[in-house]
Amino acid sequence: MSIPTRALAASAIAVVAVACGSSSSSNSSYKEPAGPPVKTLNIESGNVFFKPTKLDSPSGIVKMTLKxxxxxxHDLVIRNIPGFQLQVSGEGSTVSEKVDLKKGSYEFYCTIPGHEEAGMKGTITVS
Ligand SMILES: [Cu+2]
Structure with missing residues (x-):
């Protein structure tokens, strides 16, 4: 009797963990723009850097890819673009999301404590 009970408890925990994970990603109010990107910006992250740290793009919908x-x-957020966040964990982890960028200069950085200070930041120049 104790074994099925334990199995049930374990599966209940798994369900909670999954529910928790999905709610934290939908937690952000960010809405990805629809439509094809005018450009893809590829950025790599490592311990503790972004590469490259200076990027250029035309204005419009830009696909950001973090590997x-x-x-x-690590993650990548853009100052003044609320909710936009790319999160990677482990070697080879790659995520993409589109963002609508108007003409201007945008700072991006990693929100993990200490990483921005250590140099995980950069600039996207949109013209
Ligand atoms: Cu980082």
């Missing part, structure tokens, strides 16, 4: 090339967990 983690070392172990560790």
């Amino acid at each position: 983690n090339i070392e172990s560790g967990t």
